[in-house]
Amino acid sequence: MSSPYDTYYAVKTKLTAKKGRIFKKLEWEKFLDFTSVEQLIDYLKKSETFQDILKDVKNDIHRDNLETILGKYKTLEIEDLLHYYSGAYKEFVKSFLIEADLTDISLILRKIARSEDLKDIEERFIHSQKFTNIPYDKLLSSKNANEFIENLKGTPYYNDLRGLTNDDAIKREFHIEMKLYVTYYKAQFERADKLYKDDRETVKNIIGTKIDILNVLWIYRAKNYYHITPAEMLNYSLENGKELKFDNLKKLCFAEKGKEFDEIVEAALGDKFKNYLNNKDISLAMNYFMHSYLNKNVFENMGLTLSYIYMLDIIINNLTTITEGIKYHLPKDNLKNYLVYRV
Amino acid sequence: MAIEKMALLKIVGSLQEMEPIIKELILYENVSIDTESDRYGNNYLIHQYETEIVGSTECRILDYDELEQECKEALLTVEDISKDLGIRLNLDKDLIKNNPIGYEEAVGILNRYKSTNGKIVDEIKKKKEIIKELQYYKEKVDSIFDNTVEFDKIADLNFFDYEIGILSNENRIRLKKSYENLTAVVIRIGIIKSTVENLYLIIYPKQYKEETTNFLKSLSWRQFLLPEKYTGSPAQISEQINSEIVMLEDEIKELSGLLNDKYQQADDLMNKIYNNLKLEEKIFEIAETADFGDNIFLLDVWVKESDIDNLKSIITKISNNIIVTEEKSYAEAKPPTILKNNWLFRPFELIVKMYGLPSYNELDPTPFMALTYCLAFGIMFGDIGQGFIYFMVGLLLSKKLDLAGQLLMRLGFSSMIFGLVYGSLFGLEKHQLQWLPSLFEGGPLDAGNIPKILVIGIAYGIIALSGSFIYSIINSLKNGDKEEGLFGKNGVFGYLFFLSFIFTILTIIGLIKIPLSVPLLLLIIFLTVIVLKEPLANAMDKKALFPHGAGAYFTESIFESIETILSTLSNTVSFVRVGAFALNHAGLFLAFMVISELMDNVLLKILILALGNILILVLEGLIVFIQGLRLQFYEMFNRYFIGEGIEFKSVKLN
Numbered sequence: 001m002s003s004p005y006d007t008y009y010a011v012k013t014k015l016t017a018k019k020g021r022i023f024k025k026l027e028w029e030k031f032l033d034f035t036s037v038e039q040l041i042d043y044l045k046k047s048e049t050f051q052d053i054l055k056d057v058k059n060d061i062h063r064d065n066l067e068t069i070l071g072k073y074k075t076l077e078i079e080d081l082l083h084y085y086s087g088a089y090k091e092f093v094k095s096f097l098i099e100a101d102l103t104d105i106s107l108i109l110r111k112i113a114r115s116e117d118l119k120d121i122e123e124r125f126i127h128s129q130k131f132t133n134i135p136y137d138k139l140l141s142s143k144n145a146n147e148f149i150e151n152l153k154g155t156p157y158y159n160d161l162r163g164l165t166n167d168d169a170i171k172r173e174f175h176i177e178m179k180l181y182v183t184y185y186k187a188q189f190e191r192a193d194k195l196y197k198d199d200r201e202t203v204k205n206i207i208g209t210k211i212d213i214l215n216v217l218w219i220y221r222a223k224n225y226y227h228i229t230p231a232e233m234l235n236y237s238l239e240n241g242k243e244l245k246f247d248n249l250k251k252l253c254f255a256e257k258g259k260e261f262d263e264i265v266e267a268a269l270g271d272k273f274k275n276y277l278n279n280k281d282i283s284l285a286m287n288y289f290m291h292s293y294l295n296k297n298v299f300e301n302m303g304l305t306l307s308y309i310y311m312l313d314i315i316i317n318n319l320t321t322i323t324e325g326i327k328y329h330l331p332k333d334n335l336k337n338y339l340v341y342r343v
Numbered sequence: 344m345a346i347e348k349m350a351l352l353k354i355v356g357s358l359q360e361m362e363p364i365i366k367e368l369i370l371y372e373n374v375s376i377d378t379e380s381d382r383y384g385n386n387y388l389i390h391q392y393e394t395e396i397v398g399s400t401e402c403r404i405l406d407y408d409e410l411e412q413e414c415k416e417a418l419l420t421v422e423d424i425s426k427d428l429g430i431r432l433n434l435d436k437d438l439i440k441n442n443p444i445g446y447e448e449a450v451g452i453l454n455r456y457k458s459t460n461g462k463i464v465d466e467i468k469k470k471k472e473i474i475k476e477l478q479y480y481k482e483k484v485d486s487i488f489d490n491t492v493e494f495d496k497i498a499d500l501n502f503f504d505y506e507i508g509i510l511s512n513e514n515r516i517r518l519k520k521s522y523e524n525l526t527a528v529v530i531r532i533g534i535i536k537s538t539v540e541n542l543y544l545i546i547y548p549k550q551y552k553e554e555t556t557n558f559l560k561s562l563s564w565r566q567f568l569l570p571e572k573y574t575g576s577p578a579q580i581s582e583q584i585n586s587e588i589v590m591l592e593d594e595i596k597e598l599s600g601l602l603n604d605k606y607q608q609a610d611d612l613m614n615k616i617y618n619n620l621k622l623e624e625k626i627f628e629i630a631e632t633a634d635f636g637d638n639i640f641l642l643d644v645w646v647k648e649s650d651i652d653n654l655k656s657i658i659t660k661i662s663n664n665i666i667v668t669e670e671k672s673y674a675e676a677k678p679p680t681i682l683k684n685n686w687l688f689r690p691f692e693l694i695v696k697m698y699g700l701p702s703y704n705e706l707d708p709t710p711f712m713a714l715t716y717c718l719a720f721g722i723m724f725g726d727i728g729q730g731f732i733y734f735m736v737g738l739l740l741s742k743k744l745d746l747a748g749q750l751l752m753r754l755g756f757s758s759m760i761f762g763l764v765y766g767s768l769f770g771l772e773k774h775q776l777q778w779l780p781s782l783f784e785g786g787p788l789d790a791g792n793i794p795k796i797l798v799i800g801i802a803y804g805i806i807a808l809s810g811s812f813i814y815s816i817i818n819s820l821k822n823g824d825k826e827e828g829l830f831g832k833n834g835v836f837g838y839l840f841f842l843s844f845i846f847t848i849l850t851i852i853g854l855i856k857i858p859l860s861v862p863l864l865l866l867i868i869f870l871t872v873i874v875l876k877e878p879l880a881n882a883m884d885k886k887a888l889f890p891h892g893a894g895a896y897f898t899e900s901i902f903e904s905i906e907t908i909l910s911t912l913s914n915t916v917s918f919v920r921v922g923a924f925a926l927n928h929a930g931l932f933l934a935f936m937v938i939s940e941l942m943d944n945v946l947l948k949i950l951i952l953a954l955g956n957i958l959i960l961v962l963e964g965l966i967v968f969i970q971g972l973r974l975q976f977y978e979m980f981n982r983y984f985i986g987e988g989i990e991f992k993s994v995k996l997n
Contacts, residue, residue: 175560
């Protein structure tokens with residue numbers, strides 16, 4: 001395994017350049033003034049960052065479509081980062097490509113369970129063509145959820161979804177999402193274990209923070225939208241959170257909606273997160289928290305790469321929000337509040 | 344010791360003779376099909392022969408691609424059937440030559456076979472699947488710790504339901520942490536060894552059914568349901584399942600017996616069909632590459648020149664309606680290459696092919712490469728004992744990997760020869776073993792010998808590079824490239840430049856007593872010729888001197904000449920490594936010698952020397968091997984060898 005320090009400075013230079021291009025040059029203020037999605041896409045097409053990936057896209061783009069393109073963009077960015085790593089470090093960075101696989105697996109399973117047409121579904125795929133281990137052709141040939149899951153045999157996700165019925169796949173969609181995430185983060189932690197101590201601790205902290213947020217988000221959604229018991233919520237929660245360990249998670253699952261819930265979140269993640277949780281959209285709260293966490297900390301190791309990848313998520317989310325806002329003619333001042341990138 | 348002479352044969356015949364002809368070509372096993380017929384203007388030839396060859400008008404051109412696919416499918420069926428019947432399929436050349444079964448018949452038999460015996464085969468398959476399922480149940484039932492519990496006794500409780508299911512270890516831990524959140528009795532009743540999973544029994548109040556099943560779903564619980572017919576304790580159930588499996592196995596045996604009666608017959612038949620289909624598949628594949636006219640076909644094939652007469656007589660025996668012409672001038676064609684070397688040099692083809700196969704018009708570098716490589720290896724790794732070990736390992740290896748083993752034997756032999764020169768046996772030298780013969784008094788590391796050995800390295804380099812220049816000049820001139828062959832940096836003047844460079848060095852160090860200005864002047868003259876290579880070549884051909892403009896030409900050419908000076912210097916110096924590794928070889932052993940001298944115990948001394956020898960054999964041997972390759976590939980091949988030849992791939996059945 002080559003020492004991470006061999007490549008650290010190369011990655012740092014590369015990421016500084018990338019960040020400058022992506023984070024600084026996107027003029028959020030300008031986006032808010034656009035009156036149509038076409039204008040936004042026109043603008044992005046001319047930007048250095050997105051021009052390559054957007055060059056074949058028509059302007060009457062659907063939200064799903066833009067999300068797909070941005071998802072693909074993230075995959076390509078991670079593939080690009082892989083050039084700088086080898087050995088355990090490469091495997092670790094590769095693990096971030098898995099998330100796109102999970103998105104695509106869920107997409108296919110959802111459609112198959114509902115007997116929807118799979119025509120052109122490949123166009124919506126965002127996974128890495130180079131590094132995937134998922135037999136997509138086989139999955140696409142499945143006739144129902146059962147067959148789909150059998151076709152997953154040989155992948156790490158088979159055991160998560162085994163026993164899932166077609167009915168479950170429709171009514172308990174969260175089961176698919178959460179079970180796949182459990183395996184995803186488990187794999188990520190296993191790969192992080194093989195890094196050098198300094199890197200290992202940093203990345204576990206960052207991913208742990210992300211897991212905290214995902215857990216809060218999951219329990220919040222479960223309490224408000226799904227009718228499941230606290231014990232089930234707990235079973236679906238992710239392990240290896242930074243602040244919210246098992247006992248805290250359990251408290252959160254069994255807490256009453258509102259005050260009790262907020263207090264536990266505040267104790268673990270701070271009042272900023274709690275405030276966001278109450279006032280705004282929950283996924284916005286999550287992105288905001290992550291954004292300020294990543295900005296607050298200066299990473300001089302593997303954390304730098306991780307922070308870049310998570311920042312990409314936030315940018316993608318922001319862009320999608322803007323597209324929606326423009327489409328539904330949300331007033332500029334209103335839309336502004338939904339952006340993590342402060343204007 | 345060269346490249347085999349090839350000839351392009353054009354085989355023209357009527358359509359009805361195409362299949363028999365291709366069959367003969369396949370069986371000949373020394374013919375390569377040329378697929379780039381558009382280069383040869385075959386349309387004209389076809390037109391010419393259409394009037395000469397009278398074919399039956401009933402024969403049509405078929406869709407050979409489709410036929411090939413059909414054939415592949417039929418082959419899959421034969422293989423499937425044979426697998427079910429336990430028949431071994433073999434390619435048999437004699438059978439192919441005189442196969443009583445033709446293609447249509449083979450497909451027909453196959454279809455009939457499927458419809459009659461297919462049912463039995465299907466039934467066997469079905470029963471095998473049922474056995475698999477039963478074994479799945481049995482494994483679970485057998486994994487239950489207490490095989491006396493009767494689960495059906497709790498089936499009819501008034502207020503309680505129960506479920507048996509499977510949990511992974513990870514979810515088992517989650518379940519343990521959540522016991523208090525579950526209104527149910529949870530008992531681990533078994534461990535499934537093959538999948539490292541756990542078998543659980545959950546008993547819960549009926550009113551909590553939904554809650555409990557949802558909770559279990561969140562743990563990816565898989566319910567284990569036994570068919571209702573099984574009752575009693577796990578031991579009894581296991582027994583029931585077992586007897587069912589035995590019964591099914593008996594039934595399979597009986598069914599197989601039915602098939603086996605026909606087995607002897609089927610064995611023979613399937614092999615005939617298989618051999619026929621294999622041949623037809625290849626025929627269709629080749630037919631796809633042929634050119635067609637009305638009722639006639641044309642195939643371009645490459646054969647060794649020595650095979651022409653033999654092949655011609657075989658083919659023309661088929662019918663009078665076949666014309667085989669031999670193409671003498673194939674300026675447009677790219678003949679495939681077959682290397683032809685004697686036993687001494689053949690193993691080195693392995694190394695040449697790693698770089699690339701020589702093209703047909705190129706000189707085969709194998710003999711020169713073999714000699715220089717052995718020489719370099721010997722100089723760098725000269726030791727009688729270690730060379731002998733390589734020789735023996737090569738001998739053993741040659742049983743499994745013929746060429747690689749033979750290669751190692753030759754390198755080992757060369758190492759032994761130079762071991763005699765240095766006077767070295769397993770690293771020990773003359774001052775340790777008085778009787779060792781040696782040309783170097785005091786061994787390689789003697790202060791007086793070090794410069795000598797380094798000079799030997801350079802001298803070797805000069806010889807090796809001279810050879811490379813000669814190869815390069817011959818290759819360029821053979822291809823009619825006067826510019827490179829005469830005036831290029833690897834051509835005649837390049838070589839003269841190289842020689843004057845050597846003379847300059849020799850004059851500077853005082854080995855030759857002439858004024859320095861003489862070789863320097865020559866150096867400048869030859870370099871000027873190299874700079875002017877294109878205009879000089881053009882002048883010889885009476886063409887315009889600078890077709891692309893003089894300015895651009897000189898800019899490029901001057902830079903190239905600077906590169907020539909630098910590369911001549913670096914190429915030559917690069918060969919110092921040959922001497923340096925010879926010293927390194929002795930030096931590495933010296934280190935172990937010193938350590939061993941520090942020891943008092945004789946056994947320890949021997950152990951350390953043995954260890955040193957092993958390390959040298961494994962590690963240094965590899966390094967020397969790679970360094971030798973580097974010299975060949977980078978300093979020498981680069982100069983004279985292109986290696987863009989096409990491999991001669993004879994059509995064969997397997």
